[in-house]
Amino acid sequence: MSLSACSTINPYTGEKQTSKAAGGAAIGAVSGALIGIATSDSAKERKERALAGAGIGAIAGGGVGYYMDVQEAKLRQKLEGSGVSVTRDGENIILNMPGNVTFDTDSTQVKSSFRSVLDSVSEVLKEYDSTMLQIAGHTDSTGGDRYNLLLSQQRAQAVADVLSGYGVQAVRMDVVGFGETQPIADNGSASGRQQNRRVELTLIPYEE
Template sequence: MNAKIMTRLAVFAVAGSVLAGCATQQGTNTAVGTGVGAGTGAALGAIFGGGKGAAIGAGVGAAVGGVTGYNWEAIRNRMTGATKGTGTQITEQPDGSLKLNIPSSVTFDTSSYAIKPSFAPVLDQLVQTMQQNPEIVASVVGHTDSTGSAQYNQTLSVNRAQSVTGYLAQHGVAPQRLSATGMGPTQPIADNNTEAGRAANRRVEIYLRATAQHAPQ
């Protein structure tokens, strides 16, 4: 086996040991996630691209890995206070993100994408939270029930998601930290044959994720 391949395999082995070591400790914020991501990225980069590839891989891996192990407790507490009584569900996801599921009774009137007054305090708290935590980015996903045409609902869901990101941007969150997606009626969480089910399906989901680029050290 030639020296170059041996070197690349050695790098991969070192990265593997980094992964194993990180797996034995409970990290806070982005420390564990960044280390794991960087180690894996460096290994793959070295195998496929030599030394330069290792450096690039480490950078990409760190950005991805920054999600893992983030401590959401303070942010969850702030958002829980702002959403109290709204029916909003706040849950940590398997990928390390924090999901806010905000029901239609709070967000938008029927067939409208104008933000309701009851939604503004939630978004104002989110603006403040994101300004205080520059490592956080937000992905907004709009959903509808199945009433009406698929095309109409798809457009409505996109407009609603964009209304949310527009509000956040207008109140001080950098646009590059925001993304908006509309799913229309394609991801129901309840039975569209009942009014209660349709109400549950008309929702806005906001996913908060931590990135390693701006994470506190």
């Protein structure tokens, strides 16, 4: 997976940019990626059986790029102005959902105002159902390690639950919390801590 190819669209200006935050998001996705579909052979086999049982097929190798290109374009259109950034890293797509637009302080309940954004994401995910999801929660360094780990897990699960409620199959989702271990900005500043409080959705093509 190439990190040098990361690009992102600023959700407020609409401008394409390559940033430290985008690179950090990709690194975070790499280090925890594909808990179900790309770990051990036995885990992969179990996941594949579950996907087949849900009627989800793999993408032929030659069609992966186009499949993800069209999906990325639709996500960028739907998420413009939402506060969610869209980053492309190789064939993966990363949606960075900042904590300040997704959750109230210290809350694990998705804001009611953000549910429409997740509804828009789910519409694309249901159309492109050969895409697997890693949903990863992250926090800043404020508070204890155990608290931050639990908070990140609960927030990631809350996003997964909302997507599931909108019809995205649970078998496609892996949920994980990283606590404060994968910052994308300096925790020494308020703006940096705000960037670190996030949920990242990494969309991974399910290939043959």
